[in-house]
Amino acid sequence: MSFFGFLLLGLIAGAIAKLLIPGKQAGGWFVTLLLGVVGAMLGGWLGGLLFNVSLESFFSLGTWVLAIGGSLIVLLIYGSIAGRRAKA
Template identity: 70%
Template sequence: MGFLGFLLLGLIAGAIAKAILPGKQGGGWLATLLLGVVGALLGGWLGGVLFHAPLQDFFSLQTWLLAILGSLVVLLVYGLVVGRGKRA
């Protein structure tokens, strides 16, 4: 998968993760892109380590599911970190 394909995957995975999570998450499209790309990296790494999953194909359902799950984890952690700063 090329660099632009990876960025597109991260953006879409981040947007889907934001739509799945309840509540209001801050950040615009740039934050969504960054969190999605980090989540896609995390999901791809965990998928490779735990399941020995090949993630080279952009149109693979396995690639998308791992990217979305990784983005969900990153968004949850981001929400916990940012949420604590607002309460103090």
């Protein structure tokens, strides 16, 4: 997948992950979209490591599941760190 395709995938996956997490999250949309790109990279890495699946095709269901799953993980970690910092 090209760099721009991967960037678009991460941006969309971050937006979907933000919609799936209930409640108010720390950070705005820009932070969420950046974390979505990081999450897509994490999902692709974990998918390749654990399931021998890669982010090769933009329109593959496996690619989207891995990207959204990775984005959810990154957003939850970021939310727990940012939430803890706001309470302190």
